[in-house]
Amino acid sequence: MVAAAGSSGLKGKAGRPSHRNGARLKRLAGQIGVGIAFLALWQLVYMSGVVKPLISRSPGQVFWFFVQIATDGTLLPALYSTVEATVVAFVLASFVGVVIGIGLGLFPKVEELLDPYISAFNAMPRIAFAPVFILLFGVSQAAKIALAFSVVVFILMVNARAGIRTVDRDIRLMVTVMNISKRDMFMKILLPSAVPSIFAGLRLGIIYSLLGVVTSEILASRVGLGQLIAGYAGTFQLEGVYAVCIVLAVIASLLNAGMALLERYLLGARAL
Amino acid sequence: MAPSISPAAGTDGVAARISDVVMEFQTTSGPVRGLDDVSLELREGEFLVLVGRSGSGKTTALNVLAGLHTATMGEVSVLAQPPVAARPQLGYMFARDALLPWRTALKNVEFGLEVRGFAKSERRALARDYLDLVGLKRFADNYPSQLSQGQRQRVALARTWAPSPKILLMDEPFSALDAQTRESLHEELVRMWAADKKSVVFVTHDLNEAITLSDRILVFKDGKIAKEFSIPFARPRDLVDITADRTARDIYHEIRQLLYQH
Known part of the structure; x- marks a missing residue:
């Protein structure tokens, strides 16, 4: 059978x-x-x-505007700047967020102390910090990265913490009876259990990193897709605003697909 | 019925012993006695089955042996040690397989060996042997999500068995399986048990399962052991023969009456 x-x-x-x-x-x-x-x-x-x-523009107008900025050297430097800041912010925030999240998951007593402050901080509108970061870092990549970081780090922190906490009850019992060492418990049970939740956080995080960077660019920047949007909006070139927004949507889809690929490559047939 | 208790008896033919144990749980409606002055012995190489309705204390007794609960009163010794100290010699199998979803069948079987410090090549070979023993050689590289419920439970059986524990605690391990799969797993379990002569404590509410598998049955009721039955039939046993047997039917009906009367 x-x-x-x-x-x-x-x-x-x-x-x-x-x-x-x-x-x-x-x-x-x-x-x-x-x-x-x-x-x-x-x-x-x-x-x-x-x-x-x-505000109304036809698809054709937007397309031709896109072709123009793509060929006259406007789009590429802006695109590069935005994507660079997005990736740097994402990598830094993911690393810090995952480490802190795992720490909070492992030490509930510490989490108890910090939790109200973390929640409160996370509830603050991060866009309000943008001017602060700009004053701190100048109109630079660092200011964009700082804003995106402040958004993404919480996403990863929350997801990593939840992943560490949601170990199956039966698996917990099983390893208790096996007298598993603390080290094995962490490396062989807690960390792998947290991986799906961390990946869910990474997929969200990359998109929010892009949004954080563009927000910062719209407020103040020398170069970047957000800066282009702000410029075109200021001169009523709505076809430019729409063209850049579509470029952003495509980047977001590509980043998302890339994360999905990475996830499939790393998790393989584990199929959760 | 209460087994004689000789204190500090070492392991003179006794694998585990619970003596006058009371286990109280705090609930919102006050304390509940999960075990109410229970004494039992698991003999070496014995297949002991605990039956009872849910809440009768059979799983609590198993958890006391595994050191998952600390007895409120009384003494528990497993291989002449406190239960927690005896854990390296214990295998515990649950109704749900508790397989690690991120590991293949083979790596799941290896897990128990890994945390006990077996060398990599040795544990790989052992895991393959046990996977073979439960008939899943071809599924070594499958993940739990790619296995049927019966196959998953087989992997769990191999994982529990592979480190060669002296005592196996099994909590309704086959209750979620269909009758045919359960029967074939019974055969495998008894075959492995007969080959290694381990001591087994097996919890179930299925009386046919209890009679087919056990040397001895303890009937739990309201946190006490209501009665003990010795099961005399020769092995290997066949479910059909057993259910047709007169003595077996008498035992079945007596246990049933015990469980249903108030």
């Missing part, structure tokens, strides 16, 4: 990839279809004139 169940399982697995590829193609086609439908709707709304001419 077991053998039968096993062989059918294996067959299922062997048969799956091609089937899965077919399903993936279908899904991709569907997703592209939705995108085209959205563009068509956008065009219709633009032509109908229900939206104020001040």
